[in-house]
Amino acid sequence: MRSYWLDTSPTITPTNTGFISRDRYDVVVAGAGLTGLTTAVLLARAGKRVAVLEARSVGAVATGNTTAKLSLLQGSVLSGIREHQADDILRAYVEANREGQAWLLRHLDEHKVSYQRRDAFTYATTEDGVATLRRELEACQTAGLDAQWADATELPFEVAGAIRMPDQAQFHPMPVLQTLANELIDRDGELIEGVRVTGADHHRSLTVQTSAGDVEADHLVLATGVPVLDRGGHFATLSAHRSYALTFRLPEGSSPVQGMYLSVDSPDRTLRSVPAADGSELLLIGGNDHSVGRATSHSGAVADLETWAREHFPGAERTHAWSAQDYRSIHQLPLLGTLPHSEGTVFFATGFNKWGMTNGVAAALAITSQIHGHSPSWAEALSERVTSAADVATGFKDNLSTGMHMATGWASAELTSLPHDAPAERQGVVGQRHGRPLGVSTVEGTTCAVSAICPHMGGILRWNDAEHTWDCPLHASRFAPDGTRLEGPALHDLSRPHDEE
Template sequence: MTSVWLDRPRTIPIDPFTPGADFDTVVAGAGITGLATAALLARSGQRVAVLEARTVGAGTTGNTTAKLTLLQGTILSSLRRQYSQKMVNAYVEANREGQAWLLRFLEANGVPFQRRDAYTFAVTDDGADQVRSELEVARAAGLDVSGTTDSELPFSIRTAVRMPDQAQFNPMDVLEALAADLRAHGGMIVEGVRLLNVKQDERATVLTSGGNVSADRVVLATGIPVLDRGLYFAKLKASQSYAAALHVPASTPIPRGMYLSAETPGRSLRTFPTGNEELLVVGGNGHQVGREPSPKRRLDQLLNWGIHHFPGAEVTHTWSGEDYRATNLMPFFGKMPRGRGKIFFASGYNKWGMTNGIAASLAITADILDGQLPWADTIHRRITSPAGAASAIALNADVAKTLSESWAKAELAKPETGTRTVPPEGEGTVVRQGRKPVAVSTVDGVTCRVSAVCTHLGGLLSWNDAEKSWDCPLHGSRYSPTGEVLQGPTTKDLPVMD
């Protein structure tokens, strides 16, 4: 599957990797957080290199729905149940500054975007209660929101929160502009080189799949930190949700605003102007990575919902995105523990990376350049509430239970005694070679056999029949059929099994 954003010719120049090179800052990850941070630091005169393990935008940024809005579903009311209004206000201010910075950047660089009203809507009584709570907290945080029962949706709603004059865009347009800005100020972008570790002495030695480089500091903009210092993998839940672009006949009206449901399964809608038409982008139906028996069924349910409500719609693209939610709901950004002040990171945007990603970039840049942002100071001083602590305990108890159950299931997997297993096209299964679990899949006529054990913390992998990948149910690491790392906290490919 390829997102509608990534289905385009590549125009970003890529630099060669030179082992032994020296930089002021090395940024790992070429999504919106990594490229914005790198561009800001390069503007200050620093020598900056961005190392991307795959390709620019291949992670969350290139697979998002790309809404730049301060109305974010029911995030604010969820935060208010754990934190004071002051802390909620700091979150809003961070997102407001991130949104304002990015809009100025888009306008200054001629990057197309569309102004749209944003809505959080409800179709049930429980959802209506959530919407009313969101409206109350958003107003207390100073947002220009209002309640309404009107919408452009082709089905009835109970109520909605409306926030006018928000924005949407193609995220690859943004990444291309950020990359151009970075390169104009002397920065470089390298693809196909994965950060493996960082060793600190007077300076940092960055260990990568292509060799080592040196830097004064390192920024991890990898979705979830790929270094286990601080154990952030235990404080974040990996989720995967789905999206599709639909060509809708002119006779079927589509909503102009950006919509998101308060209930689950989530439903997201926005438009995407391309050529002489506007596609409709629908999203939702998320689940925890590696925990869904058939992700394809989740995608099919979303497609059926879209086609049902927009008769005659034709699917042009389907894709999925992986994101991370902090157990205490507040994003993480800043200095990484045990990093001697040389390693910075950002994670836990809870699907709102277009504003949170830029806010994190501004905060990290301020830390490095000795600046100060009051909202960042407030967020850094947060104290995890009892509810947040309980959520973390529950998450890790669930991880331990899943690990135990998956290995018990592996013991019952089909043993290979002579004839090798060859799954049907597009399918994958776990078999046993003695006591070793082996992940076997057939994609595009090629059968691959790799270890079924995640290289992060030993979770047993499950087959993703939508993305044709092997996914870990513990902390969200994902691998290609041939074993290459796609996303997650791991940095090691799966061993190939003969």
């Protein structure tokens, strides 16, 4: 599965691949998505010597697989925050997103990157959904947003109600990353692919440990989705979700939606148009969110979206399908700042809850300010959040589910023996061999056997039949069929047994 964005963009050329050219930088940034590259550019503008280290390739994880909506209307996020936090925290969150949106729009204008102004809609198809909309509208108004009730939409099915927010934006994310990478390099920064941050040592000065050796820095910024060096146990306060997006070409004479849409009912649906290179417009439909590693059938989730699209947009022909991973904190707010026990030298940002285009830039603005010794007022307010009873309940529920998946995963692996025959093409199985849980898969004719134990905290991996990956149901680390780490809190690849086939 490869996103429309990645498939229609030229490769962004790094300065180095697989090696680090200097012994020391002012700041090392881990992760070359929107948050990491924006942070790096802001620091480079201030005269810092910056290196961005990307384990895979630019935009390979969240940014290259987003739906790329730049909106302050965010489904039912604001009412969710209001259930957990005071109104001043809600307003701080909105102000952070407003600044992130404004900065990115200025950047798009200054670099002549195309984007489209669109009205954003959150809609409901049930009475329960309408009640959610009413709470969301009240939260929007409390936060000072220009949100309006709408009884009808352009959607080809009946809705029970909707919220409309005018003059939001949508765009193609990869040209944005290209402009950021270009500016970073022009300002003598370095963009290094194929190098992973694996640790940090604070003896005397900060030493960043990487897969290509050690490098010294004044500061390290972890812009990696979930902090890969998690001394604060943030992974235990986050839930990781995977959702899907598909683009469709519609029959001649048909046009996709002109607004940007997100449902509040389950199963979730998101819709927007996508300008194509030939001047036509594609339709993007996404949804079917689920906890990572816990879906019954990932390929079934993709097929369900395709069926839904063809039901409501007859003649739609799929062009691309992909998936993305997002993190939500028990506080319903992004988490950012310095890692505990890092002496103020290691910064992180996570928990964007599917709204990384605004939150990611806001995090970059906040972290850059904090490195320079000050902080936006909204960032200070967000850091003063309290843990409410609702937060405790959410955390208890999430961790209870995690414990259950740990126990059932091990029980199943120990009771199941691996079959002698290799799995069918694009299939994977978990079982024990010689007393060890192994995962065996066949992809493109190659059968690989890897440890089925996640190196993060020992969860038993599950096969993702849509993306052909091994996914951990505990804290959402993901691995390629050959065991290569793809994303999540795990630092290392899966081990390979000596008797692999």
